[in-house]
Amino acid sequence: MAELVERDDSVVAGLLAKLKNPDTPLPAKYRILFSLRGIAGPAAHAAMLEGLKDPSALFRHEVAYCLGQRQDPAAVATLKQILKDDAEHPMVRHEAGEALGAIGTEECLVTVREHVQDPCQEVAHTCQLALQRIEYFKAAEAAHQAAAAADPNATESRYYSVDPTPAAPASTPLPQLRQSLLNEGEAIFERYRAMFALRNRGGSEAVEALGASFAAQSALLKHEVAYVLGQMQDAHAVATLKTVLEDERENPMVRHEAAEALGAIADTQCIELLRKYASHAEPIVADSCIVALDMLDFEQSGSFSYADTGAAAGGEAAAVQPAAA
Template structure:
């Protein structure tokens, strides 16, 4: 019998979280949520628990990928660098998982991994190659500056490039043009992406509602870098979560189109599906409910996309339940069993 959380209003114990992470038969939505409980715990025991998801018994590419992501994002992530290196070097791992392991090494600041990452600069897989390019640039910069907080964003996530590259103000259209420029360095295009992200924030000097539209437009129109498009979907989710509903309409459709495009890279479709869970709304929910009914037909990439849609739906339901709980009256009401 597989383990499950008892309900959305139940804060799981650490033993329950560990049990889910170690249980390959548990529902993917439950294990996915457990990953992020471990990430928020952020200690040596949490790192050890995340290793369980990277054991051979876990066949889910999505969960293996997210385990690498969580390790890289944690303050104690350096303790897991050896595991990320092992995943990076494993030719039997899905490229999406190996990419995330490389990105995780850069995110946790594993300067000692630099020489092990360099050979991947010429890897045959484009996403792995591009990830290595950003990781080497990031770690070389960290080696010089020693600033371990430089890559942490306003959203408390560690970006693939440092703060110095993100901080230069520019007009929305200029940033969008640089983001679309296939001749520009990948790190410069990422910088433009994060500048557009910053331009959407209420605390920015001049919040620009066109910035989110520009991000969604580039997600639709770029054909040069799957890695960048996958990060675009992630960034769209970050800014759309708190954006005005009217502002999010174009981004929702761009994400839906990305998930539906079977010619698109698996990593982009996955990230777009998960992003729909952050954005929410009727359109996203309707699409996700329909998509999870599709047959997998032993297609590993399609399995990743469908699992991503499942966890996205779980996220929408979770936040909906949280909103309902917050809206319940707190005075003069009775709780019945």
């Protein structure tokens, strides 16, 4: 992820005040959150925790995601609480589990292990992945360093995100990645690895393979595929993502990522569709479209910064690109 920047506590206090103001619209809160995520120190961290009190489940899931991306062990206690809370929205619990996997301390390992059989399937799958991620990096630390030297794709990508699994080796032939991703009999961890390798590969053939996986059974897999298609910002994915957003039988978590991916790709032909679904009865879908329209606006504007950097100090952006979960 991007380096954290230093900001005066007064800037953070200003952002927090806006965040807590019930009149602040959701897209503005997103911009504030992305700024906070990039600011170092306990004040920004505490301000993000305030965001977890927001009435929007979509916003709370985004806060949990951002806490994971910061990889700050100070967030572990709060993330544990969210994961254990059956009354919390599954999407928020999912992000909490994933964030614990990203932070990866021993305490995180113990917690995600407790939820690998969670009655909520998305949460259970997330914790299985998180557990494997932690074990993968723990057990293979030395080997991983060596592998990274030979294959940079194994540890890093040009995308500024901490991924829930490592990518499959960059040398894996594309048809093999495609087959792994689409194979319902394959372990979800391996399918995720193939997905991230396809993202890193890029190009229309990779986009096509990723798009084909929307026929998969796992909502978790599909939501992550939609997310990576947004990261790729490849217009070849637009038609498929539109179909996903429009599918009333699809899990809202998947439709949410499809909407935000469309916002990130910022093809103007999506505006009408996003506007239509911005008043959908399912708040996760509607709110995602509202945020997506703002992202699309940002991409179209050619502005330097998506984040709200705090009016008092201005200065350069802490987080330049929107990279929602």
